[in-house]
Amino acid sequence: MVAKRIIPCLDVKGGRVVKGVNFVGLKDVGDPVEIAKQYELQGADELCFLDITASHEGRETMREVVERCADVVFMPLTVGGGLKSVAEIKAVLRAGADKVSLNSSAVKNEDLISAGADIFGKQCMVVAIDAKRVDGHFEVFINGGRIPTGLDAIEWAVRAQKLGAGELLVTSMDTDGVKNGYDIELLDAICREVNIPVIASGGAGKLEHFSEVFKKTGADAALAASLFHYGELKVRDVKEHLYKEGISVRR
Amino acid sequence: MIAVIDYDAGNIQSVIKAVKYLGANVILTDKEDEILAADKIILPGVGAFPAAMASLKEKGLVSVIKRAAKEKPFLGICLGMQILFDRGFEFEETEGLSLIPGEVRPIDAKGLKIPHMGWNSLEIRKDCAVTERIKSGDFVYFVHSFAAKTDAKYIASVTDYGGEIVASVCNGNVFGTQFHPEKSGETGLDILRGFLGKEATL
Numbered sequence: 001m002v003a004k005r006i007i008p009c010l011d012v013k014g015g016r017v018v019k020g021v022n023f024v025g026l027k028d029v030g031d032p033v034e035i036a037k038q039y040e041l042q043g044a045d046e047l048c049f050l051d052i053t054a055s056h057e058g059r060e061t062m063r064e065v066v067e068r069c070a071d072v073v074f075m076p077l078t079v080g081g082g083l084k085s086v087a088e089i090k091a092v093l094r095a096g097a098d099k100v101s102l103n104s105s106a107v108k109n110e111d112l113i114s115a116g117a118d119i120f121g122k123q124c125m126v127v128a129i130d131a132k133r134v135d136g137h138f139e140v141f142i143n144g145g146r147i148p149t150g151l152d153a154i155e156w157a158v159r160a161q162k163l164g165a166g167e168l169l170v171t172s173m174d175t176d177g178v179k180n181g182y183d184i185e186l187l188d189a190i191c192r193e194v195n196i197p198v199i200a201s202g203g204a205g206k207l208e209h210f211s212e213v214f215k216k217t218g219a220d221a222a223l224a225a226s227l228f229h230y231g232e233l234k235v236r237d238v239k240e241h242l243y244k245e246g247i248s249v250r251r
Numbered sequence: 252m253i254a255v256i257d258y259d260a261g262n263i264q265s266v267i268k269a270v271k272y273l274g275a276n277v278i279l280t281d282k283e284d285e286i287l288a289a290d291k292i293i294l295p296g297v298g299a300f301p302a303a304m305a306s307l308k309e310k311g312l313v314s315v316i317k318r319a320a321k322e323k324p325f326l327g328i329c330l331g332m333q334i335l336f337d338r339g340f341e342f343e344e345t346e347g348l349s350l351i352p353g354e355v356r357p358i359d360a361k362g363l364k365i366p367h368m369g370w371n372s373l374e375i376r377k378d379c380a381v382t383e384r385i386k387s388g389d390f391v392y393f394v395h396s397f398a399a400k401t402d403a404k405y406i407a408s409v410t411d412y413g414g415e416i417v418a419s420v421c422n423g424n425v426f427g428t429q430f431h432p433e434k435s436g437e438t439g440l441d442i443l444r445g446f447l448g449k450e451a452t453l
């Protein structure tokens with residue numbers, strides 16, 4: 001059976017890995033290629049790079065980062081952040097990425113999901129959803145969590161799958177950075193409505209949070225950033241924990 | 252020298268990078284003389300069966316590949332493995348390269364997500380270049396919606412996804428992996444080392 005995946009996420013700015021809390025207050029945590037290699041040695045199943053500048057220069061720098069990583073790291077790489085056109089998607093795939101993650105651009109231009117899926121295949125297209133509880137439902141926010149869209153996150157997840165998304169990266173803005181566990185309610189609601197893989201994001205703070213999200217929701221993968229960057233937990237420890245809990249992982 | 256066949260099959264760079272990382276000399280080529288002069292050949296592939304065959308035909312590579320595969324070690328990866336068989340049924344019935352008897356059909360995994368995407372474990376069935384350095388239980392990375400149906404004597408390893416799925420095959424000097432060794436970490440590199448033999452120095 002397919003193993004549950006553990007995915008470290010690297011927020012990249014100016015060719016360096018940075019990390020903030022609740023989307024603000026950035027700290028430099030190191031060279032992306034070095035960090036990627038360390039994660040591979042620890043047993044990471046996949047890596048996610050997010051270009052948090054989302055500017056033209058940022059995208060150029062990101063392509064170089066992906067290219068350098070793909071020289072030495074042999075696992076699936078997902079790249080996201082500010083990709084607005086098929087040409088930009090093609091450029092990161094050519095640089096060595098296996099998948100692209102679309103967030104704001106997918107909300108603003110749904111056709112980009114279908115166009116990308118038609119050309120590169122659904123398996124290349126990850127739609128990232130940042131959601132927050134507003135008036136009793138989960139609302140989709142874009143532009144790094146700054147702009148509410150009025151969209152319901154669960155409806156948007158279903159629509160994204162229909163448009164050609166091959167995977168969803170679901171981040172709860174309520175739990176992100178708080179380290180009190182993944183947003184089980186949000187993830188469970190989305191997993192019940194779609195039949196493409198779902199990556200859980202936002203809120204991991206200790207080993208038990210990983211087993212909890214796999215036991216209580218249909219999530220296929222769990223993503224974390226600062227937890228791994230600062231060495232609070234090693235990917236290998238998470239895998240050992242999951243294995244002991246009876247969850248299928250690659251060890 | 253390793254020749255990676257260039258036919259617009261997507262994600263070719265990852266294969267080249269992995270082969271280079273292992274210390275082998277590699278060229279990306281669609282030229283007959285370069286393919287026939289290489290020591291070993293890799294046919295990568297991401298996309299659909301009919302488009303891949305059409306592209307090989309358009310480039311006049313079908314007979315070159317068939318000839319090369321008679322003479323030297325040949326590895327098809329993912330879609331590059333699928334087109335080694337007699338025919339495929341993606342969108343429409345399409346003739347393959349017929350280097351290994353068998354055909355390629357949609358994955359029949361009741362209730363499971365398609366594509367079969369992610370890390371899955373192997374069960375080794377036969378000792379050959381693409382299995383000799385790995386063991387049953389090792390994980391590799393799959394992304395596919397179609398799977399090969401072939402005689403047990405060609406099956407090198409299988410995986411389980413709602414039933415048995417052919418993971419790697421061999422027929423003499425022709426090899427294929429349904430998964431992506433170039434994306435399968437140290438296990439994947441070991442599989443490539445097995446195929447590359449003395450061409451790999453790292």
